[in-house]
Amino acid sequence: MKVDTVCIIDDDPICVYGTKILLNHNNFVSANILVYEDxxxxxxxxxxxxxxxxxxxxxxxxxxNMPIMNGWExxxxxxxxxxxxxxQVFIVSSHFDKKAIEKGRSYELVRDFISxxxxxxxxxxIISMSKIAV
Structure with a gap:
């Protein structure tokens, strides 16, 4: 499977910027990157x-944790x-507790959690878990 599109849903412009740089420097350069703030x-x-x-x-x-509609909603x-x-959804957050991890595992689309x-x-x-070719 080849990555055509990566979607970032995050209201923090610094995190979005850093993620885009990482994607572009780690063989995701050919992927289309969609960004949504909530x-x-x-x-x-x-x-x-x-x-x-x-x-x-x-x-x-x-x-x-985002305004208007959070990740769980x-x-x-x-x-x-x-x-x-x-x-494949990867929850990216600055903190996880046991309840959040259990809740995340109840969603079929959620693949894993990333701090x-x-x-x-x-x-x-992500590449190794998803068996993705980039």
Whole structure:
């Protein structure tokens, strides 16, 4: 599987900027990178892509703590959509507790948890977990 699109859903511009740099310096340079500042914006745009029969992102890097619609609310609504290709969601957050990890594992789309700040090793882990060719 080749990564065509990576979606970053995060309201922190510094984290988004750092993630984009990491993606571009770790063989994701050919991937299209979508960025949304909150879950609602992401849900509206990704739902629109589905309705227009466009392919979903291969990977979604999802922050939990965002205004308007947080990561959990996004997942609750996003998982109800019907996909041709199911994206792999990686929850990216600065802290996890046991309850959050248990809750995240209840979502079929959630592949794993990654602690902020994102580092190159995290991207390598995503590649190996997802069996993705970049």
């Amino acid at each position: 879950g609602e914006e992401a849900l509206i745009n990704l739902t629109s892509q589905l309705l227009n029969r466009q392919r979903m992102p291969d990977i979604i890097l999802l922050d939990l 996004f997942l609750d609504k996003f998982q109800k959509l019907t996909f041709t290709n199911k994206p 902020k700040p994102l580092i190159a090793k995290n991207l390598n882990d």
